Amino acid sequence: MQVDTLIKGGRLVTPHGIVDAAIAVRDGRITAIGDEDSLPAAAEVIDCAGKYVLPGLVDPHVHLGGGRPLTEIFASETASAAIGGVTTVLQYRRSGTSFFETFPAELEVARTRMLVDTQFHFIIATMEQVEEIPKYAEEFGVTSFKFYMGGYEPGNPIGLVTVNDALLYVAMERIRELGPYGWCMVHCEDDSLVSHLTSCVKARGGNDLAAYTESRPDFVEEQDLLRAIWLADLQNCPLYVPHTTVGMAVDAAAESRRKGRTVVLETCPHYLALTADDERLAAQGPGVGKVAPALRDTEHQAELWRGLREGWISTIGSDHVPIAKNGRGFWEEAPGFAGLATMLPVVLTEGVLRGRITLEKVAETMSYNPARLFGLYPRKGALQVGSDADLVVIDLDREAVVGPEVTQSEFPSAFEGIPLRGWPELTMRRGEVIYRDGEVLAQPGSGRIVEKVAPDSTKGRNWHAA
Template identity: 60%
Template structure:
């Protein structure tokens, strides 16, 4: 007898939508079959009229920062559960070479997260760049992010900008780390951002488009080109998160045709919102402040095209736990919560508008992130032997984005907007962790997961 059976739903895979059910034992999938061929089970869930996605694998999440990590690792993984996210990768950072807070946050994640998690590391300075091999051996992390620009020294987020020397030293080491290793870059040219920000501030503008004007398209394009050039020079795999500009996609396509290993990610807010959207008018401009910034419809269209063509292969929320008022554009910190709204955004602005298929949504939100970073086939797919992670979705369910629907303590860029296509249930390793608006999982029921073939696994 199985522990759990899902029946009467439609299974969404990257290869098609199936009229089939799933059986689960000991947290893993044991059968995918027609209803008549499924085993009996202790618990049977009727998914009639709903679509069963593989649990989302969010590759881009920030925890802590200027809010207490030990608190938001609970509240924000509650939000993950509400959004159908069963696994996520979070960025760690350390101000010291002792990495004490890295150890602490890994331990706290194991003790307090409601969903499964693993880690990237943000490199702060030359000393850490030169220590990448030792750091990777110690913590079994192979993905390292460098902020090429966009943040002032002493910024309130604590980001340390990496110059070309730091980036070179990092890539030189990352290329030796083996499978699933990547140099990751935040691509915004720092001197240009400083120049344009000063000029735009002098005008006194407080609209969200002013922030976008302070970081025009070519600011991102230039750093993408520079990162690609260096990655090709050194033979280092490159992952570019939160791509917002079509020119960046074109640069990556050209590099891949030359044989470079380049992976592009974009985020739901770039797919669903633009800098001139009415939701940010008046005193709400700061709500939409994010780095890189929201852009125009031309770039947005290219992002959708890139997802469909496979030139952009992953979607990450870039979830940031930041409390925002929205009223003071230039003082507001960039970023917002996003894990709970990944699926509703892709369904509302993509599926419902004929821009993307169900199959592609499953591919970019689950399969590709898990496979890119080495957690497939444990994660990212509905297959016999894989973890029983599911997001059961009502494609027509409408909700207003707010604290009640997202279960997050923090502001969403989509606040007060009505989105369609929400999870009604989330299952992580065979356990129902969210059902009909209620988070059911206990803190610490999530696990720190390891890559396939990991020395720590």
């Protein structure tokens, strides 16, 4: 029987090795993998010419919102995702009231405007929302919930709300009952310390990235990380720590997991590749490199790369934030920047091409692990028979300088002006080529909301030991 597409001549990258093989695709799924001669004829043949083929990236950390209508943001920023080889985004949603009042409308916009597939996390800020967590899981299928332990004072530029330990403690009671895809996610920055240190830095006239990092140094993250682990241990609740920046987190997670606790770390490309003293970033204007937690130094970076190599850091997320910089001054600028298009070439340039991690580790941390953690595997995150035909063809020799004409995002990148290698040549989502040679081909609304798969009861919670 003829298939829809044959992807031949590629070097398929999996967490377990690299193999030379062809892939047959029919009805959006991978139907066979093997020698080209052994596979059926196809209506379309894509010749990878010896280039690497990775599973489509599953980005576990995406913010889609800000100062523009969701109808615009969902389409433009997921087009940028396709350019970066990202075929599934797990996006954070937040609400000033009950999510039952706000999320259904956002869900409908996602159905009609996304170019890549998606799933959701909720940001929780009130006890009312905490009490509704079981209903959110039942009604919307959302089982991962993020809490800001600190770092955002009332009136902050993006309106985030810090929670206290009591709220977090009660929330963990609810989340631990949600099954193997239930995650308590914590933004680790101590509120009182950040507030105090920010006042001190401002009083001394600090007004740049280095001053910003001084206002929220490594120990404000370290303290909250240890407190979050302690609370999660008390409540027997699985813990997911996004955007890890500090080296000590690697050993803290390792110790916790050796004791049988479920503590998962995520880091981001900018923490792996940028530092607070970056003169290029400083020259770009106020706040382009401003992000929370703050950028660190090369010592922390070295530990993060070690954590990835050794498996203590499990995922890499872009922390993509589509926010325009307003030019009003460094402290008034909202933190965050666009990162969907650049996350893969940054990791390939700074990680693989510098010998810090392998291509197999890229497939593991940027596709396989996030898919497993959030209930998408084996539909997503793998090049195997039965999985969605989500893949990205990369050329490790292809170099491009980061800029809006490359990322096709309307929002600033912290990597602006940097030459990166390993850009995608082609991105396929469920058998459809959505990006090829600089052109986004998918239409808004072609992305889907992906439901969680039934958990494998034989694996249990100790997924990282499998």
